[in-house]
Amino acid sequence: MDKKRVLLGMSGGTDSAGAAVLLQKQGFEVIGVTFRFFDADGDTSYLDDAVETARKLNIRHFVYDVREGFKHHIVLYFIREYMSARTPVPCIRCNNTFKWPLLVKIADELDIFYIATGHYVQSVEIEGKIYIHTGTDKDKDQSFFLWGLGNEILRRAIFPLGNMYKAEVRELVRTAGLERISIRKDSLGICFCKGNYRLFLKENVQSGKILPGFFEDEQGKILGKHKGYPFYTVGQRRGLGLNLNRPMYVKELDQANNRVILAPLQNMYKTRIYLKNVHYISQSDFLDNSPVVCKIRYRKQQSSCIVNLLDGQCAIVELLDPEHSVAPGQAAAFYRGEVLLGGGIINYSE
Numbered sequence: 503m504d505k506k507r508v509l510l511g512m513s514g515g516t517d518s519a520g521a522a523v524l525l526q527k528q529g530f531e532v533i534g535v536t537f538r539f540f541d542a543d544g545d546t547s548y549l550d551d552a553v554e555t556a557r558k559l560n561i562r563h564f565v566y567d568v569r570e571g572f573k574h575h576i577v578l579y580f581i582r583e584y585m586s587a588r589t590p591v592p593c594i595r596c597n598n599t600f601k602w603p604l605l606v607k608i609a610d611e612l613d614i615f616y617i618a619t620g621h622y623v624q625s626v627e628i629e630g631k632i633y634i635h636t637g638t639d640k641d642k643d644q645s646f647f648l649w650g651l652g653n654e655i656l657r658r659a660i661f662p663l664g665n666m667y668k669a670e671v672r673e674l675v676r677t678a679g680l681e682r683i684s685i686r687k688d689s690l691g692i693c694f695c696k697g698n699y700r701l702f703l704k705e706n707v708q709s710g711k712i713l714p715g716f717f718e719d720e721q722g723k724i725l726g727k728h729k730g731y732p733f734y735t736v737g738q739r740r741g742l743g744l745n746l747n748r749p750m751y752v753k754e755l756d757q758a759n760n761r762v763i764l765a766p767l768q769n770m771y772k773t774r775i776y777l778k779n780v781h782y783i784s785q786s787d788f789l790d791n792s793p794v795v796c797k798i799r800y801r802k803q804q805s806s807c808i809v810n811l812l813d814g815q816c817a818i819v820e821l822l823d824p825e826h827s828v829a830p831g832q833a834a835a836f837y838r839g840e841v842l843l844g845g846g847i848i849n850y851s852e
């Protein structure tokens with residue numbers, strides 16, 4: 503395979519444009535691919551932006567229409583999870599099981615070894631294995647989303663923005679002659695469901711499948727009416743539409759009986775999390791039972807924990823400090839310092 507060429511995922515945004523500029527400065531021949539995942543509100547301007555970026559930088563570029571695959575693998579999963587009373591993280595599923603595997607497939611077809619993205623992460627080699635390391639710009643760090651990537655991919659991955667700050671990337675893109683791309687807004691949230699996921703569910707779930715029901719407390723006392731369990735998330739406090747004289751949180755979604763159970767914060771804490779779809783770089787990181795950091799939210803949360811790996815890609819996480827709002831369907835990612843060790847999907851907690 504040719505090691506001088508690199509396949510770059512180009513979203514049409516600032517970050518992948520910055521990655522392209524840096525890779526060219528490093529002497530790579532960049533070949534760009536843009537996946538047509540989903541045209542939010544019919545907007546295809548991201549494709550035009552990617553084409554314009556590639557043309558300005560003299561990059562061979564093509565668009566790959568994967569809308570059908572994305573719909574089946576990501577969008578329907580997202581809906582299915584909410585309908586199963588779980589709270590999905592579609593970006594994790596997309597990165598680890600869709601976007602990166604697609605990049606690998608295309609790179610292989612083109613006989614290209616290296617694959618790059620504009621993710622704000624770094625990679626490090628530790629005892630012969632490649633791990634993801636958090637990005638230098640902690641506000642932009644995206645390691646939480648990439649715990650499912652294995653060494654066969656990480657050995658080929660280049661993350662040009664890993665040691666950069668966003669402001670530097672914008673400047674780099676601007677000086678490369680891409681003024682408009684350099685000031686593009688950061689993409690926020692889920693690409694196919696901007697803003698309110700409840701609206702998305704309303705529009706995409708057959709009518710009659712989401713029905714009103716009752717909020718109850720832990721003793722089964724009815725506290726009010728809800729609009730349908732998929733519209734609520736474990737840990738949610740706001741937007742319940744109730745007038746209670748104390749703060750109450752969604753503790754549990756009971757799909758079978760269409761009940762939403764509410765509880766005060768002090769009853770929301772869990773010390774044990776059961777994970778499925780577990781992936782890690784090296785089993786030895788977990789074998790000595792030494793504490794590692796567990797993140798169950800993208801931002802502003804970390805706890806110490808001990809991870810017990812089980813067969814069948816499962817694990818039990820013992821939290822050393824109890825954590826509230828542990829939502830089934832969400833992810834847990836493990837770190838030692840700034841190094842990402844692995845992660846899994848939360849099945850349930852106690």
Ligand SMILES: Nc1ncnc2c1ncn2[C@@H]1O[C@H](COP(=O)(O)OP(=O)(O)OP(=O)(O)O)[C@@H](O)[C@H]1O
Pocket residue numbers: 510511512513514515516517518519535536537538539618619620621644688689
């Ligand atoms: N539609 C796409 N086609 C190809 N690669 C993509 C696409 N969307 C994202 N990527 C790749 O994944 C990286 C991270 O994607 P994410 O959606 O988090 O973008 P971002 O941080 O907003 O980056 P950008 O500013 O490039 O849009 C991008 O920098 C790009 O390399």
